[in-house]
């Protein structure tokens with residue numbers, strides 16, 4: 169009962185000068201007292217022995233003398249109109265609440281629950297359910313049921329299109345009202361058996377959008393009577409709102425599916441592109457590495473050859489001179505002894521120099537190990553030593569080299585490639601030291617692994633650069649000095665050997681690169697020579 173209806177009735181009672189009145193509508197009762205000027209809800213109002221004005225769904229009982237018939241009739245009409253207007257306002261409020269509830273969700277389940285509950289409330293029914301049409305299977309499926317003795321027992325069950333009440337409404341689009349279901353053959357009794365609910369009356373309308381049936385909306389058992397034509401119009405109004413909301417939800421779902429599919433496609437395309445880019449970068453790194461190796465190999469072979477030929481001549485001539493000097497020894501008089509000693513000394517110096525040159529050439533060959541691009545067991549110290557000899561001109565007296573070499577077992581590897589790693593690490597360390605500094609080269613054997621550390625007291629690496637170090641092309645060196653491929657190649661070689669290249673650095677204090685390699689080749693490391 170709205171306040172506005174009660175206020176209107178109060179004005180009417182005032183005009184009729186009724187001291188007290190009781191309004192009974194359905195289960196509710198309100199007492200009006202003219203002296204206090206208001207209404208009060210009262211479950212047990214006092215019995216009044218005055219005129220009774222019958223109203224739709226109740227009555228208005230007055231205290232005092234009987235009203236003249238004309239006044240009685242007028243009062244009766246006025247009271248009924250006031251009640252109707254109040255009820256219409258209530259319904260309008262409930263329908264707009266339903267509309268709001270339906271349009272506040274974009275998911276089908278979010279719409280159907282409130283739809284079922286609001287339909288039952290607006291129609292003052294005990295129970296309600298929503299069935300949605302599965303066009304492909306030609307069946308209606310229960311989606312939601314509310315109220316009644318059971319909940320959820322029907323959800324998922326279906327009824328064929330054209331069968332039963334719901335099926336007929338969906339097929340024809342016309343509403344069905346049954347005020348007494350007893351003996352009506354259209355009513356499917358199995359539904360009541362499934363829910364334990366007893367259907368006495370029902371109203372079922374189609375949910376339609378642009379001439380297409382989407383489903384049906386059903387309300388069961390009106391409290392206090394059957395369903396009126398007004399109830400039918402009301403439920404159809406709610407069903408029409410529901411149809412728009414359901415269609416919107418379906419559109420939204422299709423849109424979401426398309427967005428998800430498109431996002432998936434884009435993700436896949438992105439992955440393919442990243443894969444292609446990675447392959448491209450790997451190929452580029454490989455090409456540069458094999459170019460480098462080939463160029464280095466040719467250079468070393470050329471230098472070794474060029475040096476070896478004159479070195480051979482110088483060393484055999486020195487040998488001959490030495491032997492000649494020894495033959496002359498007995499024949500030289502005391503005056504020539506000083507000269508002989510000097511010549512012996514010069515020959516010895518020449519022989520030493522030749523041996524050193526020969527050592528350098530051997531080191532060059534050891535470093536390039538061009539003949540050893542395949543897997544071998546190698547002494548890693550040899551590679552380290554020759555790398556230090558070959559890079560001496562870069563550090564000379566400026567940088568102190570401290571060697572802390574432990575006992576290393578022979579390691580199964582591609583020695584030429586591992587030497588290339590040593591070369592890159594040592595050259596980087598030298599270049600990181602401006603002016604004087606120290607490079608420590610440490611080696612250790614640890615179970616089935618060997619560990620080589622190259623530690624420098626150079627400029628260090630800022631944390632934000634650490635993760636980019638092994639990316640091909642990353643360099644902080646000026647153009648022409650660094651290609652940024654050194655560490656990328658090292659990392660690839662080490663990975664192909666089943667090892668690991670780690671780095672720790674403190675900006676301004678120095679950097680340590682740690683190379684860990686397995687002593688024995690594991691079965692999957694088969695591609696190192698192609699690294």
Ligand SMILES: Nc1ncnc2c1ncn2[C@@H]1O[C@H](COP(=O)(O)OP(=O)(O)OP(=O)(O)O)[C@@H](O)[C@H]1O
Nearest residue numbers: 596597600628643644645650651652653654655679
């Ligand atoms: N020991 C180190 N100390 C400080 N920074 C280093 C050290 N080693 C590498 N870096 C940094 O990592 C970058 C990449 O090194 P990388 O060896 O890959 O390339 P590069 O030395 O710049 O060029 P390239 O090796 O082709 O001559 C270097 O430019 C430098 O900034």
Ligand SMILES: [Mg+2]
Nearest residue numbers: 592596654655
């Ligand atoms: Mg480098």
